[in-house]
Amino acid sequence: MSWIRVGDTFNSAPEFMRAAELAVEREDARLVSEIKGWTMALYSYSAQQWTDYRIGYGALVEIIGLTRAHDALQDLIKIGVLRDVSTDSERAFALVERESFIHIIKSTDKKMAAKRKRDMNKGSLQIPVLLRDGDQCRYCGIEVNWNDRKNDEGGTFDHREPNEETTPDNYVVCCRGCNQLRAELGGDAEEELPLLDAPDEPIYGKYIMSKLSKWRRIVTRTCRQMAIPNPLETTERAGTRHPDPAQASGPTATSAPTTQSQELAGTQSAIDPQFPARDNDDRAGRAAKETPRDPAPSEGAPTSDHDHPRTPAPTGTRQPDSEPQDDTTTPAAPGARPANEPTRPVRKRRRARRRSR
Ligand SMILES: [Zn+2]
Incomplete structure (x- = not known):
């Protein structure tokens, strides 16, 4: 038409x-x-x-x-x-x-739109990107809202090389605000709004978990290739009551303090300390993010639980009764920071800069 x-x-x-x-x-x-x-x-x-x-x-x-x-x-x-x-x-x-x-x-715009639609339906393209970036915009670091189709916070993908074939390497999670801003900036986009490192511990919200559950085989294969834990398996192993995360009706947590997260996650941490999902919580990745972790083995740090104390769990919560597995399965994000280094300040800085424009 x-x-x-x-x-x-x-x-x-x-x-x-x-x-x-x-x-x-x-x-x-x-x-x-x-x-x-x-x-x-x-x-x-x-x-x-x-x-x-x-x-x-x-x-x-x-x-x-x-x-x-x-x-x-x-x-x-x-x-x-x-x-x-x-x-x-x-x-x-x-x-x-x-x-x-x-x-x-223009016909080029039409082709681009058709290509975007095709890309959206391609699991082999989307899954590695979602697993790598999670819910975070790769330019400003905010947590995108995939259900928002209008505002700046809405989740989109940015194809960084529009004239080239879309691959997971040139396809990133991006909030709508950054996507539009980059389009307006044109040639200055890379300098003004450069690509941030992929998050060390990506956040997998409802939307992503539902996408992952649709492409289980690709998820399994991709996780193996990326040497990261399969969020579908971790959620299920952790005894989530909703095998299909799309059906989960848990609260959409925003930013829970560490101690609270630990408290809520307490009952789960014995089963899998890496993704201590709380009951009804579809945000396996977030829980992992907010739980104090052992330093990554790449730092040469010992991985036994006894060698470095965790934040003590509040009274009344169950302590892990089995030896937690070590962190050798930490997602191998490019340019990974130590797992315990906070990533939030970057997010705030970027956001502030964009608003001031
Ligand atoms: Zn953004």
Whole structure:
């Protein structure tokens, strides 16, 4: 389906002011209306045929009619609606591209939209990206809301190399605000809003867990490849009452303090200390994030529980009664920071910078 949008300043466009001058000069009362009619007809042809604002001479003659085509062409060029872009092999004209005048969708935009849709339905592309980035925007660090389809906090994906094949390497989780801002910044986007490292401990909220549960096989394979724990298995092993995380009705926690998280997670931590999911909690990743962890083995730190004390669990909660497994399965995020280094300040800094713009 073609798509065309006429700007609300269409009638007062400078092109038509020039047409009015021509009309006065020639004492031709119908000229402005004729020119507006031709203009609309040419744009709608381009939209319908996906010619991206280009009109071949043949099409122009067909639209305007043989008897008027020559004069109309001269006038349309004179007032600035058309520009001659003929080559040796083809006689063609370009319509002015201005959103406030008449905006049509280009075939490249249409292809991009179709590609985005395809990408959204491709598990082999989405799963590695969601597992790596979780719910966090890779530019400002905020936790995106995947159900929000309008506001800045809404979850989107950013294809960092639009002209190249989409791969997990050039596809990142991005909030709508950053996505739009990067589009506006154009060539300055990389400098103004550079890519942050993938989170050390990604947050997997309801949306992501539901996506993961739809593509179980891909998740299993990808987790093996990335050498990270499978969030589906960890959640299920932790005795979650809702095998399908999409069905989980737990509270959508925002940012619980560490001690509270520990308290709530207490009953689960014996089963899997790495993802101590609380009851009804679909946010396995978050729980892991908020629970004090042993330093990553890459630092050469001992991994036994006795060698470095954890935050004591509040009275009344169950202590782990089995030896927790060590952290050798920590997600191997590129440029990983030590697991106990806080990542929040980065998030706040980025956010503040964007707001100040
Ligand atoms: Zn963002």
